[in-house]
Amino acid sequence: MTAWKDLAMGAGFALRGGREGWARTVLTALGVGLGVALLLLAGAVPSALAERDVRGAGRAPLTGAEAASASTVLFGWADTRYRGEDITGFLVRPEGADPVLPLGLSALPGPGEMAASPALVELLESPSGALLRERLDYRVTAVIADEGLVSPAELVYYAGSDTLEVPSGSAERISGFGVPVVDEDLDPLLLFLVVIGFAALLMPVAVFIATAVRFGGERRDRRLAALRLVGADRRAVRRIAAGESLAGAVLGLGFGALFFALGRQSASGVRLFGKSVFPEDLDVPPWLAVLVAVGLPVVAVAVTLFAMRGAVIEPLGVVRETRRVRRRVWWRLVAPVLGAALLLPLAGREPGSGFSLVQLVAGTLLLLTGVTVLLPWLVEAAVSRVRGGGGVSWQLAIRRLQVDSGGAARQVNGIAVAVAGAIALYTALVGIESSFTGPTGHDTDRAQLSASGRFGDALTGVEGVTGTVTVASAWLAARPGEQQDVLNVTVGSCADLAEVAALPSCADGDVFIVDGGETNAIGLAVPGNDLHVLSSGAEGLTWTVPENLTPAGTRPDPGGVVRGGLFATTAAVSPELWEAAPRTVYVSVDASVPDVVEYVRNAVQTADRTASVAQLTRIEVSDEFAGIRTGLLVGAACVLALIGASLLVGQIEQLRERRRLLSTLVAFGTRRATLSLSVLWQTAIPVLLGLVVASMVGALLGGFLLRLVGRPMSVDWTSIGLLAGVGGGVVLTVTVLSLAPLARMMRPNGLRTE
Amino acid sequence: MTGPLLHAENLHKTYRSTPALEGAGLAISAGEIVAVMGPSGSGKSTLLQCMAGIVRPDSGTVTYDGRVLSELGDAERSRLRRADFGFVFQFGQLVPELTCVENVALPLRLAGRRRRDAEQAALPWLERLEIAGLAGKRPGEISGGEGQRVAVARALACSPRVVFADEPTGALDSLNGERVMELLTAAARQSRAAVVLVTHEARVAAYADREIVVRDGRTRDLESSR
Numbered sequence: 001m002t003a004w005k006d007l008a009m010g011a012g013f014a015l016r017g018g019r020e021g022w023a024r025t026v027l028t029a030l031g032v033g034l035g036v037a038l039l040l041l042a043g044a045v046p047s048a049l050a051e052r053d054v055r056g057a058g059r060a061p062l063t064g065a066e067a068a069s070a071s072t073v074l075f076g077w078a079d080t081r082y083r084g085e086d087i088t089g090f091l092v093r094p095e096g097a098d099p100v101l102p103l104g105l106s107a108l109p110g111p112g113e114m115a116a117s118p119a120l121v122e123l124l125e126s127p128s129g130a131l132l133r134e135r136l137d138y139r140v141t142a143v144i145a146d147e148g149l150v151s152p153a154e155l156v157y158y159a160g161s162d163t164l165e166v167p168s169g170s171a172e173r174i175s176g177f178g179v180p181v182v183d184e185d186l187d188p189l190l191l192f193l194v195v196i197g198f199a200a201l202l203m204p205v206a207v208f209i210a211t212a213v214r215f216g217g218e219r220r221d222r223r224l225a226a227l228r229l230v231g232a233d234r235r236a237v238r239r240i241a242a243g244e245s246l247a248g249a250v251l252g253l254g255f256g257a258l259f260f261a262l263g264r265q266s267a268s269g270v271r272l273f274g275k276s277v278f279p280e281d282l283d284v285p286p287w288l289a290v291l292v293a294v295g296l297p298v299v300a301v302a303v304t305l306f307a308m309r310g311a312v313i314e315p316l317g318v319v320r321e322t323r324r325v326r327r328r329v330w331w332r333l334v335a336p337v338l339g340a341a342l343l344l345p346l347a348g349r350e351p352g353s354g355f356s357l358v359q360l361v362a363g364t365l366l367l368l369t370g371v372t373v374l375l376p377w378l379v380e381a382a383v384s385r386v387r388g389g390g391g392v393s394w395q396l397a398i399r400r401l402q403v404d405s406g407g408a409a410r411q412v413n414g415i416a417v418a419v420a421g422a423i424a425l426y427t428a429l430v431g432i433e434s435s436f437t438g439p440t441g442h443d444t445d446r447a448q449l450s451a452s453g454r455f456g457d458a459l460t461g462v463e464g465v466t467g468t469v470t471v472a473s474a475w476l477a478a479r480p481g482e483q484q485d486v487l488n489v490t491v492g493s494c495a496d497l498a499e500v501a502a503l504p505s506c507a508d509g510d511v512f513i514v515d516g517g518e519t520n521a522i523g524l525a526v527p528g529n530d531l532h533v534l535s536s537g538a539e540g541l542t543w544t545v546p547e548n549l550t551p552a553g554t555r556p557d558p559g560g561v562v563r564g565g566l567f568a569t570t571a572a573v574s575p576e577l578w579e580a581a582p583r584t585v586y587v588s589v590d591a592s593v594p595d596v597v598e599y600v601r602n603a604v605q606t607a608d609r610t611a612s613v614a615q616l617t618r619i620e621v622s623d624e625f626a627g628i629r630t631g632l633l634v635g636a637a638c639v640l641a642l643i644g645a646s647l648l649v650g651q652i653e654q655l656r657e658r659r660r661l662l663s664t665l666v667a668f669g670t671r672r673a674t675l676s677l678s679v680l681w682q683t684a685i686p687v688l689l690g691l692v693v694a695s696m697v698g699a700l701l702g703g704f705l706l707r708l709v710g711r712p713m714s715v716d717w718t719s720i721g722l723l724a725g726v727g728g729g730v731v732l733t734v735t736v737l738s739l740a741p742l743a744r745m746m747r748p749n750g751l752r753t754e
Numbered sequence: 755m756t757g758p759l760l761h762a763e764n765l766h767k768t769y770r771s772t773p774a775l776e777g778a779g780l781a782i783s784a785g786e787i788v789a790v791m792g793p794s795g796s797g798k799s800t801l802l803q804c805m806a807g808i809v810r811p812d813s814g815t816v817t818y819d820g821r822v823l824s825e826l827g828d829a830e831r832s833r834l835r836r837a838d839f840g841f842v843f844q845f846g847q848l849v850p851e852l853t854c855v856e857n858v859a860l861p862l863r864l865a866g867r868r869r870r871d872a873e874q875a876a877l878p879w880l881e882r883l884e885i886a887g888l889a890g891k892r893p894g895e896i897s898g899g900e901g902q903r904v905a906v907a908r909a910l911a912c913s914p915r916v917v918f919a920d921e922p923t924g925a926l927d928s929l930n931g932e933r934v935m936e937l938l939t940a941a942a943r944q945s946r947a948a949v950v951l952v953t954h955e956a957r958v959a960a961y962a963d964r965e966i967v968v969r970d971g972r973t974r975d976l977e978s979s980r
Contacts, residue, residue: 392863399851403892664847667808668909669836670864671829 006236010243013223014251024220027649028248029255031212032300034642035205036256036292037263042202042635043288044264051281055150057181059102061090065175070096073108074164076171076610080601082132087120088156089136091609093164095173102158102177104148109160114138116157117149131595135602146278152268153276161609170453170610190436192360193428193628196705199361200421201635203368207414208646212252213245213300220244221308241308242301249300253293260284275630327377336370336697339363340704347707360708364424364701371420371690371697376409378693379686393674397681408686411650412731414643416690419727420698422636426719427702429629431711436625441560442616446499447586449597450559451604453611454537458603459585464596467588469499469558472581474538476531476566478524485521486534488565489543491573491581499586501567502553511545512552512567520565525549538580546572558586559616586616644730651683651738659745666746679742680735687731691724698723759784759948760916762805765814766971767797774800775811776971780950784915787939787949789962790973797971798952799920805950806839806918807831818916836864840909840917840947842938844924847905848893854904855880855889861912879907883937899930906938910945917942920952928957935961 014025061075078089092099092108099108109115114136116124121143123129124136138159149156164171224237264279342363346356383401401408447469451459459465471492477485490497494506501514515522524531525545533541545566554562570578585604589596601613655662662675699720703713758781767775774797782788792798803809805816807823816823818838823831840861841847848857858879859872867875880886883903888896893904902922909917922938923931939961942949951962959965967974 392860395856395863395869396849396851399849399856403851661847661849664841664843665849666832667803667806667835667843668839668841668861668864669832669834670860671832674864 003239006239007243007246010240010245011247012243013240014244014247024653025244025248025251027653028212028245029251031646031649032209032249032252032296033255033259034645035209035212036253036296037259038205038638038642039202039292040256040260040284040288041263041282042198042205043284044260044282045631047283047285048277048281051283052150052277053181055147055281058178059104059148060177060179061172061174062176062179063172063174065173068095068173069175070098071100072096072173072175073099074161074166074171075174076161076164078159078605078609079612080135080605081613082123082129082135082155082598082601083595085123085155087132088154089609090156090158091161091164091171092158093161093171100174100176102148104145105142105158107142109138109141109158111160111162112138113141114157114159115142115144116140117144117154119153120155120157123155131598131602135598135605137606149278151276152278159609163609170608190624190628192357192705192709193425193432193632195357195361196364196428197425197628197632197635199364200368200425201418201632201639203365203421204414204418204639204643207372207417208643209296210299210303211410211414211646211650213248213303238305238308241304245300245304246297249297252300253296256292327380329374329377329381332370332373332377335366335373339366339368339370342366343704343708347704364705367697367701368417368420371416371693372413375413375416375686375690375693376406379405379409379689382689383685391674391677392670393677394681396675396678397685400678400682401685405686407654408682409690411647411683412686412690414646415640415687415727415730416694418636418639418643419691419723420694420701422640422723422726423695423698423720424701424705425632425636426723427699427714427716428705428709429632430716430719431702431706431714432709433625436622437619440617440620441556442618443556443558443560444616444618447558447588448591448616449587449589449600449613450616451585451587451600451611451613452582453604453608454583455585455604455607455611458607459587459600462599462603464590464593464599465587466590469496469586470583471496471500471557471585472578472583473535473563474577474581475534476524476543477521477534478529478531480532480534480539482532482534485524487521487524487531488563489568489573490563490565491568491570491578494569497567497569498555500555500557500561500563502555503567504550504552506569508569509571510569511549511572513549514552514554514564514567516554516562516564522565525566533577533581535581537582538577541574541577541580543573543577559584640726640730644734647683647731647734648737651679651734652741655679655738655742655745662742662746672743672746675746676739676742679738683731683735687728691727694727695720695724758782759786759819760805760950761817762801763815763817765801765804765811765816767800767804767809767811769800773971775804775814777814778968778971778973779814780805780966780973782916782948782950784948785943785946786964787942787951787962789951789953789959789965790968791953791956791959791965792968793954796968798954798968801968801973802918802920802950802952806841806916807834836861837912838915840912840914842902842905842909842917842919842922844921845898845901848901848908850893853890853892854885854896857893857904858908858911861908865912876907876911879911880904882941883907897930899926899934902926902930902934903937906934906941909938910941910947913945914947916948916950918950918952921954922951923953923955923958931955931958 013021065072072095074093074095076091078091080087080089094108101108105115121140124133124140136157144156166173220241224241227237227240264282267277267279267282270276342359346360379401383398383405386398459468471490473488473490475486476489477487490500494508497503498506501512503512513525527545527547527549529545531543531545533539533543552567554564556562587600589600597615604611604613665675666672699715703715707713761781763779765775765778778797778801780788780790780801790798790801800809804811807816807826810824818834826834849860852860855873855876858876862872862875863869877886877889880889883906885900885903885907888900888904893901906922919938923934926934935958939949951958953959
């Protein structure tokens with residue numbers, strides 16, 4: 001019963017301890033709250049991603065309807081892109097009076113009408129959407145409701161059509177919307193990256209929370225000494241301290257839940273790297289909520305009691321062990337050695353084949369824990385060897401660190417772990433990047449865009465277009481409907497064909513044969529052979545292979561495709577075939593013309609709503625890989641911002657503890673610059689050491705992760721320098737931000753005792 | 755008799771809505787020791803802080819050696835406090851991380867002396883205040899009385915012309931308090947430093963040449979020269 005009373009008394013001190021007590025409790029709660037919010041947010045990410053998939057599947061067209069009915073709809077894809085933003089477009093043409101409806105719509109738009117997402121409506125109505133309005137020149141008659149969107153910022157529209165036909169290459173008959181979610185397994189290598197990312201980014205959050213519950217420790221110790229004076233025994237003061245921490249942690253949980261709720265509520269308005277989520281999709285798994293709610297107070301109490309181990313709280317004051325026990329290094333090596341021991345056996349095993357993710361995460365966390373436990377020892381060992389020579393600011397800083405290096409090390413621990421994790425992740429990312437990125441074969445010197453569809457001469461006279469290579473392509477077979485033995489014919493002018501095949505010489509009416517490139521039933525290319533055109537839109541046409549076939553060589557087209565089969569000049573085929581066969585136009589543009597790409601898209605996609613325009617690039621990045629890389633960057637940015645905030649709070653807290661001393665030093669003439677510089681040194685020295693340890697552990701861990709996935713160990717010094725620089729920058733920013741409160745605390749008011 | 759070294763006239767100072775000084779004044783000559791007495795909250799410490807150029811009065815003037823302190827910039831007043839003034843406070847004034855000798859040497863270092871020189875110059879002051887054995891100890895390892903002696907040594911180490919002592923014995927027992935006062939006044943007289951001694955204890959004030967009383971922000975000279 002007494003124990004409960006002590007705990008309650010401690011909680012009472014935290015909540016009713018006057019302005020000072022409140023300030024401390026609120027600081028702790030804010031720190032814990034931020035950490036909790038980040039944990040909950042990280043826990044909610046998987047559900048948000050899963051919900052995106054569910055939403056995407058929920059509006060996917062159900063294809064395969066054979067016959068038209070009252071409910072069937074002809075459906076075509078009309079995706080486009082505007083100034084780097086993807087826009088999903090659907091063309092719809094109901095075949096009966098009672099058409100199926102996608103989620104988020106109460107009626108299908110009629111011809112010339114469009115139902116658009118709120119974000120697209122906003123874009124179209126804004127001045128920056130003027131060019132897009134020319135392309136999507138429909139009348140907006142409805143706004144798609146949230147249930148029909150993948151994300152709140154999604155740009156999507158349904159447009160009514162009166163030209164869609166089946167069979168054609170650009171339309172399908174659908175009998176409904178909504179398909180089962182395809183649970184695609186993530187590539188094991190990417191899963192590995194995600195798991196390591198979560199571990200490496202959440203570890204600093206844990207360190208941050210542990211630091212936050214120790215805010216204001218010295219002041220609390222003095223209060224506890226006063227309690228000893230009035231009769232509290234040592235156990236009682238520990239329980240009271242535990243009660244205080246508990247109150248801070250519980251309040252922090254409340255703040256965390258509030259921050260998360262506020263963040264969740266405003267999620268729809270936030271776009272990070274083009275991604276957004278609906279608030280209702282951000283759900284925290286119950287097990288995580290329970291774990292945080294129960295685990296955090298326990299951790300808070302444990303950390304407080306651990307922090308008090310070096311202090312003897314006596315009735316007349318707090319005696320920190322005067323003969324300081326030197327920090328031992330041996331037990332600090334246990335965590336990193338154990339981590340390495342767990343990771344080593346995994347080396348060389350491909351993820352997905354007997355690869356224990358639990359072992360991997362445990363090993364990674366232990367290695368990162370190594371940073372947090374080694375840093376205090378390293379800082380102590382380093383500063384104990386430094387003499388207090390140099391300027392007064394240097395002497396004050398060094399002496400302060402010599403007396404209490406633990407506090408400073410604790411402050412930079414979060415940054416060190418975050419940087420170590422980020423370096424490891426970045427090293428691993430760079431190492432496996434080659435598996436997910438690669439040369440596309442696109443020749444961007446010859447063309448910068450490729451457009452496919454049936455848009456005729458739409459590109460003639462478009463501003464900024466400097467050249468085009470237009471080829472039509474059709475599949476031919478001996479019988480209609482043949483799937484296996486097919487032969488490709490590419491049709492174009494001599495000049496254009498020369499861009500997609502190595503022609504010896506060319507005159508209109510020539511036909512060339514290229515044995516190579518893509519798989520072709522070259523045996524069909526027999527002069528006089530009557531072949532059926534298979535390509536959609538040109539079905540029913542036939543073509544007779546002409547007598548004189550000139551052999552030619554292969555040449556990759558500007559899109560990197562090595563074509564084979566027959567190459568016919570336009571005069572060698574019927575005008576019907578030339579018109580009906582799907583065309584690809586490689587477009588060269590003058591990059592100095594602003595929005596030239598949008599002009600091309602406008603020209604092409606107003607002529608053929610289902611035409612596609614793609615930008616050619618030399619390097620392609622896998623979408624999944626790019627998404628994960630973006631996610632990790634966002635996570636690292638959030639963690640560094642959080643740690644920066646914690647550093648600032650810790651710094652201010654430490655300055656508050658020394659307010660009277662600072663005022664006294666100023667009173668007897670110490671320059672304010674000297675004290676400011678001293679504060680900078682006090683942070684800079686542990687930070688420098690922390691970044692050295694972080695870089696070493698990060699590089700080691702990153703290299704190790706690469707070995708795990710069978711890649712050669714490599715150290716990317718640029719990324720190490722960059723990330724260490726970012727960490728250092730955060731610290732410098734925090735120091736600069738703390739100069740204002742420092743100036744306030746150096747005022748003579750600190751000398752007042754009444 | 756030459757004019758006063760430090761002269762405060764008609765000082766007014768208000769903290770938020772609470773008046774601390776309402777027309778207080780004090781003049782002190784070189785080598786003179788003046789006790790400023792009064793009950794808690796009467797404005798004694800504020801008067802000391804105004805006279806030392808730590809706090810700017812709302813109105814009134816403080817003249818030191820012919821210069822009006824309120825007309826000096828912060829840097830100039832800081833330089834003055836470093837070079838010409840010494841300070842002893844009740845508690846919390848020693849830098850806990852520095853050793854005693856480093857604490858005493860601190861004003862000399864701030865004045866630009868090299869570390870070794872400053873510490874060499876500080877050692878005799880530790881001897882004079884009978885704490886030479888504590889040179890290498892940190893404030894946390896010595897008693898309160900010893901700490902105040904270190905503070906006195908630090909206040910005198912830069913050979914100030916005025917020492918400001920705000921309740922220098924307030925946290926000490928009577929025996930230690932008397933010893934600190936004996937050492938402070940003896941050292942000050944020896945080096946011809948004036949002392950502004952803020953105290954509410956009559957036995958401490960007895961070490962002064964003259965006593966003035968501050969009550970409700972105003973001063974009254976008791977003219978009790980000894």
